[in-house]
Amino acid sequence: MNCPSKEVMQDFIDGELPEAENQKIAEHIRSCDTCKTELQEILSLHNTINQVVSEDECPSYDLLESYANTGANEKIGKIKEHINLCSRCRSYVWAFQATEEELADWQRQEELTYSKFKAKDLGYNTAKETLKKLLPAKIDLLEKGWEPILSFVLNLKEDVLENWPSFDQKTQLVGVLGFAETHDPQTDAASVIITTTLYVSQLVSDGKIKPHQEDIEAAISEVAIKLGAGKELSKRLIETVPPIILKFS
Amino acid sequence: MDFEIANNYAKQIEQGADAELHQKLANMCTSYLLYLRKKLGFHCIPIKEITRELAIDAVSDAIMVQERRNLPFTICLHNTFRDRCRQRVRIIREQNTIGIMGECDIADSSLVIGMGTHAPSAETKVQNAEQIELANAILDNHDRFSKKVIYQKMKGSTYPEMADIFSSTLNECKRVYWHDITHIRKKFGQNYVN
Numbered sequence: 060m061n062c063p064s065k066e067v068m069q070d071f072i073d074g075e076l077p078e079a080e081n082q083k084i085a086e087h088i089r090s091c092d093t094c095k096t097e098l099q100e101i102l103s104l105h106n107t108i109n110q111v112v113s114e115d116e117c118p119s120y121d122l123l124e125s126y127a128n129t130g131a132n133e134k135i136g137k138i139k140e141h142i143n144l145c146s147r148c149r150s151y152v153w154a155f156q157a158t159e160e161e162l163a164d165w166q167r168q169e170e171l172t173y174s175k176f177k178a179k180d181l182g183y184n185t186a187k188e189t190l191k192k193l194l195p196a197k198i199d200l201l202e203k204g205w206e207p208i209l210s211f212v213l214n215l216k217e218d219v220l221e222n223w224p225s226f227d228q229k230t231q232l233v234g235v236l237g238f239a240e241t242h243d244p245q246t247d248a249a250s251v252i253i254t255t256t257l258y259v260s261q262l263v264s265d266g267k268i269k270p271h272q273e274d275i276e277a278a279i280s281e282v283a284i285k286l287g288a289g290k291e292l293s294k295r296l297i298e299t300v301p302p303i304i305l306k307f308s
Numbered sequence: 309m310d311f312e313i314a315n316n317y318a319k320q321i322e323q324g325a326d327a328e329l330h331q332k333l334a335n336m337c338t339s340y341l342l343y344l345r346k347k348l349g350f351h352c353i354p355i356k357e358i359t360r361e362l363a364i365d366a367v368s369d370a371i372m373v374q375e376r377r378n379l380p381f382t383i384c385l386h387n388t389f390r391d392r393c394r395q396r397v398r399i400i401r402e403q404n405t406i407g408i409m410g411e412c413d414i415a416d417s418s419l420v421i422g423m424g425t426h427a428p429s430a431e432t433k434v435q436n437a438e439q440i441e442l443a444n445a446i447l448d449n450h451d452r453f454s455k456k457v458i459y460q461k462m463k464g465s466t467y468p469e470m471a472d473i474f475s476s477t478l479n480e481c482k483r484v485y486w487h488d489i490t491h492i493r494k495k496f497g498q499n500y501v502n
Contacts, residue, residue, distance in 0.1 A: 069486050074352065074404040085411035099414055102405060104493050107439045111447065112462035114440075120373060143452075144459045146473045147391060154383050162380055169386065170311045176343050 060087045062094050072101060115141055117148050127155035252292075255282045256300050263304060275301045309340040311382045318371055318381030330371075334364045341366065341389050349468030349478075350393040352400050366392050394464030401464075439496070446495050450488060457484045 063071065063084050070076050071084050088094045118126070118138055126138055142148045154162070259268075259278045268274040279300055283293040317325075317333040341363050345353060353362070369388035374381045409415070447455055453474065460470050470481040 065486070065490075069482075072405075072408065074401070081411075085408070088412040095412060095414065098408070098412060100493060101489070102409070102414070104443075104489060104496065105405075107436070107443045108447070108458060108489075108492070109462050110436070110440050111443050112459055115459075120376065124377060144456055145463070146456075146460060146465070147387070147394070147463070150387055154379055154387065155377060162383060166311050166380060166382055169382065173309070173340060173343055176347070177339070 060084075062091060063087065068094075068097065068101070072098070072105070115144070117141070117145060120151065123148055123151045124155045127152045252296060252299065255279055255288075255296055256303055258282050259300065260304050270305060272301055272305070275304055309336050314385075315381045318374055321371055322375045330367070331364070334367045337367055337385060338363050340385075344386065344389055345393065347468070348390065348393065348472065349466035350397060351466075353393060353396050357396070362389065362392050362396065390469075397464040397466065442496065443492060446492050450491075454484050454488045457481055458488055461485055 060083055067076070067080075067084065071081065076084070088098055118141065122138065123142075126142065142152060157165070259275055259282060262268045262278055263270050263275070268278050276297055279296050280293065283296050288296060314333060314336060317329055317336070321330055321333065338359055341358055342355065345351070345355075345358060366385060366389035369392070370381055370384035373379065373384040373388060377384075447458065450458070456474065457470060460473065465473070467478045467481050467485075470476070471478045474481065
């Protein structure tokens with residue numbers, strides 16, 4: 060194995076690499092003096108900076124509250140410098156300073172984001188299950204690559220909405236993509252679109268078909284029949300999916 | 309979690325309700341805390357640890373802050389949970405460093421804070437102090453954003469959390485952090501060569 064790039068070394072130190080890759084890099088470093096020295100230097104630097112930051116302790120709640128209650132002109136000294144740097148303390152100061160209305164507003168926003176997340180999470184699972192049922196041959200792909208597929212699908216969502224204005228965000232696509240209304244019966248249509256797009260994209264990236272309009276259309280028609288898409292839906296698939304695939308190919 | 313119900317439970321606990329309600333509140337908050345874990349990128353903290361320990365600790369901290377400051381429980385919980393996660397992340401990172409050192413045959417105990425059973429020598433202490441002073445001076449010359457990124461990272465923030473705090477992207481925070489680390493390293497090198 061060659062010496063890992065800086066980026067890989069960074070991810071290694073951050074503990075963000077998959078276990079198998081971690082092992083490979085550790086093995087390499089053990090036998091490479093250059094990498095070992097580099098790693099040692101970085102760890103040493105981390106340690107030093109860590110000590111610098113650790114010395115800057117967060118003030119107590121009492122101090123933060125009294126800081127929050129002093130006038131802007133009186134906010135001076137070390138504590139001000141600390142709060143400028145420390146997001147934790149800034150958020151407490153904000154809470155201590157906030158009016159009831161601002162706090163209520165924060166709560167409303169937070170609750171809204173949280174409920175969207177819950178719907179999304181539920182929807183991800185529903186979408187995954189739906190796709191599994193619709194596309195048995197690609198179960199492996201779904202299991203191994205759910206995250207990249209998901210981000211692809213999220214991009215796809217934007218494009219579908221852009222290319223297909225009649226697509227009702229609230230009742231169809233959103234459900235399958237996990238934004239809300241997962242129980243909506245119309246989500247099946249969106250499942251077909253997503254599945255078709257994913258499947259045909261996979262054919263293109265596997266080199267089984269060329270990224271040409273005609274080839275893509277032919278593949279779509281074939282998949283649409285397999286998935287039991289009606290005439291109207293098939294027509295829409297032909298209109299909508301090729302531009303998306305061509306864009307991402 | 310229903311935020312209003314959570315606030316009410318916390319109020320009742322503050323006014324002396326029994327421990328059972330405390331547990332009930334912690335259970336009720338778990339799904340919200342798991343959401344925060346995901347949103348703020350604290351993936352290295354196992355879910356089990358959150359459901360078994362961190363949830364109840366963060367709820368206790370939040371009730372304490374709420375009690376003394378007259379704030380809604382939910383905003384306190386948001387903050388105290390994040391504090392707990394950052395503390396935990398710092399410990400996990402330290403353990404990770406020890407793991408890396410073991411895997412890569414690096415036997416320098418000074419690389420990990422708190423590691424080693426004996427006090428450093430006077431010489432090591434002086435060298436450490438010099439390095440810390442130098443790092444401080446270099447950091448002072450960094451622009452505000454990059455200084456904040458380094459600070460947050462060392463305090464246990466994750467890149468997704470930083471992206472959220474600074475309204476930036478995960479990759480940008482990561483890039484800035486590593487650019488700065490490289491810069492400081494170069495400066496350190498120059499200093500010791502000179």
